[in-house]
Amino acid sequence: MSAVTTVPLSAVKLTNKDYESDQEVRWCPGCGDYAILRQTQKVLADLDIPREKHVFVSGIGCSSRFPYYMNTYGFHTIHGRAPAFATGIKCVQPDLTVWIATGDGDALSIGGNHLIHIIRRNVGVKILLFNNRIYGLTKGQYSPTSSFGKLTASTPMGSPDHPLNPLSLALGCEATFVARTLDRDLEHLGQTLHAAAKHKGTAFVEILQNCNVFNDGEWFEYTDKATKPLSTLRLEDGQPLVYGQNKERGIRLNRFTLEPVDMSKGEAKIEDLMKADSSDLNQALALSRISGKDGLPLPIGVLYKVERNCFEDDVVGQVRKAQAEKPSKNDIDSLLRAGETWTVS
Amino acid sequence: MLSTTETVDIKKTVKPVQATKDVVIYFAGDSGDGIQAIGGQFGHTCVRMGNDIVTFPDFPAEIRAPAGTQAGVSGYQLRFGSGEVLTPGDNYDALIALNPAALQARVKGLKTNGLLIINTDKFRETDLKKAQCKTNPLDDGSLDGYQIFRVDLTKLTRAAVFETPLPATLSTREGDRCQNFFALGMVCWLYQRSLEPTVQYIKSKFGKRAEIAEANQRALRAGWVYCENTETFASSYEIAPAKHAPGLYRHITGNQATALGLVAAGQKAELPVFLASYPITPASDILHQLSRYKNMNVTTVQAEDEIAAACMAIGASFAGALGCTSTSGPGLDLKQEALSLAISTELPLIVVDVQRGGPSTGLPTKTEQADLLAAIYGRHGECPAPIIAASSPSDCFFAVYEAARIAIKYRTPVIFLTDGYLANGAEPWLIPSSKTLAPIVHKQLVERNGVMPFDRDPDTMARQWVRIGTPGLEYRVGGLEKDQKTGNISYDPDNHEAMGYLRKAKIDRIEREIPPTVIDGPESGDLLLVGWGSTHGAIKSAMGRQRQAGQKGISQIHLRFLNPLPPDLGDILKRFKHVLVPEMNMGQLSMLIRAKYVLPAKPLNKVKGQPFTITEISNAIEAILGGK
Numbered sequence: 001m002s003a004v005t006t007v008p009l010s011a012v013k014l015t016n017k018d019y020e021s022d023q024e025v026r027w028c029p030g031c032g033d034y035a036i037l038r039q040t041q042k043v044l045a046d047l048d049i050p051r052e053k054h055v056f057v058s059g060i061g062c063s064s065r066f067p068y069y070m071n072t073y074g075f076h077t078i079h080g081r082a083p084a085f086a087t088g089i090k091c092v093q094p095d096l097t098v099w100i101a102t103g104d105g106d107a108l109s110i111g112g113n114h115l116i117h118i119i120r121r122n123v124g125v126k127i128l129l130f131n132n133r134i135y136g137l138t139k140g141q142y143s144p145t146s147s148f149g150k151l152t153a154s155t156p157m158g159s160p161d162h163p164l165n166p167l168s169l170a171l172g173c174e175a176t177f178v179a180r181t182l183d184r185d186l187e188h189l190g191q192t193l194h195a196a197a198k199h200k201g202t203a204f205v206e207i208l209q210n211c212n213v214f215n216d217g218e219w220f221e222y223t224d225k226a227t228k229p230l231s232t233l234r235l236e237d238g239q240p241l242v243y244g245q246n247k248e249r250g251i252r253l254n255r256f257t258l259e260p261v262d263m264s265k266g267e268a269k270i271e272d273l274m275k276a277d278s279s280d281l282n283q284a285l286a287l288s289r290i291s292g293k294d295g296l297p298l299p300i301g302v303l304y305k306v307e308r309n310c311f312e313d314d315v316v317g318q319v320r321k322a323q324a325e326k327p328s329k330n331d332i333d334s335l336l337r338a339g340e341t342w343t344v345s
Numbered sequence: 346m347l348s349t350t351e352t353v354d355i356k357k358t359v360k361p362v363q364a365t366k367d368v369v370i371y372f373a374g375d376s377g378d379g380i381q382a383i384g385g386q387f388g389h390t391c392v393r394m395g396n397d398i399v400t401f402p403d404f405p406a407e408i409r410a411p412a413g414t415q416a417g418v419s420g421y422q423l424r425f426g427s428g429e430v431l432t433p434g435d436n437y438d439a440l441i442a443l444n445p446a447a448l449q450a451r452v453k454g455l456k457t458n459g460l461l462i463i464n465t466d467k468f469r470e471t472d473l474k475k476a477q478c479k480t481n482p483l484d485d486g487s488l489d490g491y492q493i494f495r496v497d498l499t500k501l502t503r504a505a506v507f508e509t510p511l512p513a514t515l516s517t518r519e520g521d522r523c524q525n526f527f528a529l530g531m532v533c534w535l536y537q538r539s540l541e542p543t544v545q546y547i548k549s550k551f552g553k554r555a556e557i558a559e560a561n562q563r564a565l566r567a568g569w570v571y572c573e574n575t576e577t578f579a580s581s582y583e584i585a586p587a588k589h590a591p592g593l594y595r596h597i598t599g600n601q602a603t604a605l606g607l608v609a610a611g612q613k614a615e616l617p618v619f620l621a622s623y624p625i626t627p628a629s630d631i632l633h634q635l636s637r638y639k640n641m642n643v644t645t646v647q648a649e650d651e652i653a654a655a656c657m658a659i660g661a662s663f664a665g666a667l668g669c670t671s672t673s674g675p676g677l678d679l680k681q682e683a684l685s686l687a688i689s690t691e692l693p694l695i696v697v698d699v700q701r702g703g704p705s706t707g708l709p710t711k712t713e714q715a716d717l718l719a720a721i722y723g724r725h726g727e728c729p730a731p732i733i734a735a736s737s738p739s740d741c742f743f744a745v746y747e748a749a750r751i752a753i754k755y756r757t758p759v760i761f762l763t764d765g766y767l768a769n770g771a772e773p774w775l776i777p778s779s780k781t782l783a784p785i786v787h788k789q790l791v792e793r794n795g796v797m798p799f800d801r802d803p804d805t806m807a808r809q810w811v812r813i814g815t816p817g818l819e820y821r822v823g824g825l826e827k828d829q830k831t832g833n834i835s836y837d838p839d840n841h842e843a844m845g846y847l848r849k850a851k852i853d854r855i856e857r858e859i860p861p862t863v864i865d866g867p868e869s870g871d872l873l874l875v876g877w878g879s880t881h882g883a884i885k886s887a888m889g890r891q892r893q894a895g896q897k898g899i900s901q902i903h904l905r906f907l908n909p910l911p912p913d914l915g916d917i918l919k920r921f922k923h924v925l926v927p928e929m930n931m932g933q934l935s936m937l938i939r940a941k942y943v944l945p946a947k948p949l950n951k952v953k954g955q956p957f958t959i960t961e962i963s964n965a966i967e968a969i970l971g972g973k
Contacts, residue, residue, distance in 0.1 A: 021821065023821075023833065023834075050816065051816075051819060052813075052814055052815060052816040052817070052818070052819055053814060055813060056821075057660075058823075067821050067823070068821050068823070068834065070821075071819055072819050073813040073814070073819050073820065073821070074819075074820070074821035074822070074823075075660070075663055075690075075821075075822060075823065076821065076822070076823025076824060076825065077656065077659075077686060077823065077824065078656070078682050078683060078686050078824060081652060081653065081656040081683065083653075084648065084649075084652070084653035084654075084655075084656030084657045084660065085656045085657070085659060085660035085663070086660060087646070087653075087657050087660060088619065088621065088646075088656065088657035088658060088659065088660025088661035088662075088663070088664065088668065089660040089661070089663060089664040089813070091619060091644050091646065091657070091661060092617060092619060092644070092660075092661045092664035092665060092666040093664045093665070093813065093814055095814070096664070096813065096814055113649055113650055113653070114649065114653055114656075117649040117653070315644055315646065316644070318639055319639045319640075319642065319643070319644055321639075322639035322640040323639070323640050323642070325640065326640035327640070330640060330641065331612065331779070332608070332609045332612050332613070332779035332782075333778065333779050335605065335608060335609075335638070335641060336595075336605060336609075336776045336777070336779075337593065337595070337776060339595065340393075340595065340596065341593050341594060341595045341776065342393060342593070342594050342595075343591075343592070343593050343594070344395070344589040344590070344591050344592060344594060344775075345591050
């Protein structure tokens with residue numbers, strides 16, 4: 001077999017099968033990553049982008065094996081640095097659709113610096129953050145999103161670290177697209193990936209992903225049929241923020257605080273509720289702060305989405321501008337002779 | 346008092362002029378005194394007047410170190426002559442000391458009976474205290490061996506600057522900042538240098554503030570007129586132009602040459618140049634320079650850190666550009682893991698390491714050659730990369746061009762070593778024609794034609810450089826070990842060993858790119874001097890001195906390739922009774938030579954953050970061969 005897949009080229013519409021590489025997928029059986037892989041392949045087949053224009057870039061960790069399983073261009077790089085490689089790629093070939101597959105350790109711990117800078121620069125990449133709140137590949141140490149007190153291989157007496165909030169971090173970095181989805185809600189996952197693919201600029205997607213070996217059930221409260229109606233809030237632009245088995249619950253703004261209300265008890269009417277507005281940064285910031293443990297449901301969906309110029313467009317734009325302005329000096333000999341020179345005869 | 350409007354022809358002195366061949370001059374002052382500006386400007390003037398020069402700027406790491414202290418002394422050593430100039434000189438003929446700290450810190454380098462110009466306005470008790478002078482050197486007899494010229498530089502500058510109204514108000518403080526140009530005016534008189542290049546420089550530098558431009562010009566002229574009109578100096582010196590090869594020349598520093606070399610390589614290879622760097626002394630100017638060449642299809646990014654800079658450059662190479670990153674020692678450490686990925690994935694990359702004094706933050710503004718082993722062996726695993734070093738400021742152009750040619754042809758990172766001395770040092774440069782530059786050949790795979798990404802070029806052993814985005818060639822690559830044929834992940838033990846030897850063989854093969862080693866001197870003899878990098882001039886000068894003293898059996902070779910080493914090196918070494926390896930480290934190349942060729946190469950080491958003097962190397966030669 002070869003690292004190059006020899007699927008015949010054709011103009012016909014590709015299917016998810018066309019995005020499967022010939023490599024055997026080696027995640028643990030039952031890992032949430034399988035669902036993300038399949039949904040991504042499906043979303044790519046639905047997009048109007050040629051297969052060769054997709055590049056998957058990753059760092060190190062379970063999630064970072066992702067590029068090997070995608071029949072696209074792929075670069076499995078070093079721990080935490082995928083955003084930097086992706087930035088280089090986008091500056092040279094801005095028309096490529098670049099995806100970053102990363103985890104909570106890769107992106108938020110060793111790669112924290114690169115993550116904040118790629119987001120603030122608004123490089124046109126899609127960041128898929130597989131958040132399972134544990135280190136899987138190194139066998140079960142706590143991660144920057146693990147809860148305080150977490151018992152892990154490296155913290156037998158409980159983690160002394162306070163976790164960070166990926167969505168608040170991204171918004172703090174001036175993100176232009178911030179979303180959250182779940183590995184166990186395939187439809188929502190697909191929709192969110194699709195929306196991310198369509199975004200121009202950095203699309204930051206936190207995917208709550210289950211590690212069934214080292215942190216099984218971490219997100220079950222938000223994925224189980226019985227509990228998810230009350231524990232999650234589905235965001236739909238223009239719609240009131242409602243949740244609950246019969247959409248009887250809602251969220252109202254009380255001064256600067258998000259307040260849960262039960263409409264069935266007459267605490268509020270539907271028109272009193274906030275309406276989801278992904279263009280409103282203050283709303284996004286407030287929603288991002290919900291931990292799911294504070295009496296409010298965990299927001300799922302696109303929290304924030306705005307348009308802003310992309311880094312690579314500005315970088316390439318400067319090169320084009322300089323080339324247009326100084327075309328006469330566009331050769332080595334003119335360059336070397338520019339400035340002050342003198343002749344010795 | 347002196348007047349700038351006085352009718353003095355500032356082009357020609359009426360006093361006697363003595364001819365001399367070679368002058369070493371040292372400007373010293375506080376780090377805010379503008380020493381680097383006047384040193385650079387004086388060098389530029391000398392170059393324009395046809396002299397050969399070598400410069401050695403030597404300044405503290407702090408932008409404004411504590412005023413008046415020895416730690417804050419900024420210096421600029423410059424040698425100019427009518428013959429070939431190879432080093433900045435061991436001792437100086439003239440020292441211009443703008444304060445007691447500068448005097449204390451630098452006077453020991455002044456030749457006996459050398460010219461010492463002192464700003465007496467800066468010898469108040471507080472100034473002496475800051476400089477840690479227990480007694481006043483102006484009257485304690487410690488300067489008796491020199492020709493001292495006491496000048497009230499601050500007062501004279503003030504008088505000149507404020508003599509008539511300026512185009513706009515200038516504070517006394519701003520006026521005082523012109524005293525470096527008064528000093529430069531004096532030195533220009535002393536060596537009969539034209540003021541015109543400096544006037545042009547002042548106009549372009551301060552053009553937006555006419556009053557500052559005018560004040561500096563007044564100070565400059567006043568310095569010249571002061572020497573001509575007062576009895577301080579009885580005569581001046583004249584240095585005839587050097588006999589340069591005919592052609593078109595420019596003035597160039599090592600960092601400028603490095604930037605230009607990268608642009609030239611991109612143009613020759615018809616590849617976009619992508620440079621990502623994080624600011625670091627003394628390499629930042631490479632980023633500054635390249636960011637001005639965007640019209641030459643150059644993209645620059647100031648990355649968030651050293652690691653990101655290397656990774657962005659590798660990403661750019663993966664996407665089909667010539668990826669480059671520039672740094673100094675601490676940055677090289679940080680980039681090593683990324684470099685190992687580029688070696689493992691076989692992508693071209695240029696890493697420029699402008700070496701400085703280490704370890705750790707070390708001596709940021711000083712020079713050293715102690716990164717050689719880090720460059721060759723600094724990565725985990727068996728991880729070979731070619732190493733190329735430049736030997737003079739202008740050689741940075743040709744050496745980095747060669748580094749790029751090798752990187753592209755063999756699809757490998759190349760570490761290009763310069764140092765602080767080369768980076769900031771300047772010299773006149775006979776501008777080459779682009780036609781004389783070697784072609785840079787590469788075949789980027791841009792269409793599906795049956796060739797696979799991991800198929801190897803039988804000549805170079807390099808794998809294919811696939812332009813990503815090409816239909817039908819979608820492939821995945823990473824840092825995990827790759828199957829030799831398919832490039833798929835492989836944990837097979839035999840394959841891993843085979844890949845290790847393959848990576849080594851590919852780099853070893855580059856030795857065929859190295860031209861026959863040039864031996865300066867007899868082909869065999871008593872002593873071979875082996876050098877690399879910026880020590881070339883000092884070694885050559887020391888050899889010249891010993892030859893003049895009657896030592897005939899000395900030769901010099903200077904290595905551009907440090908990995909792989911030249912294939913003829915072993916034979917050459919064996920033809921000499923002694924081998925001496927001068928290096929600004931604790932014996933890194935000498936260790937490599939001893940290990941590889943099993944012969945008793947002698948190290949000559951210096952790790953003071955300062956280049957070798959000719960005398961140091963000359964003495965070492967004498968110690969081996971005995972004086973003649």
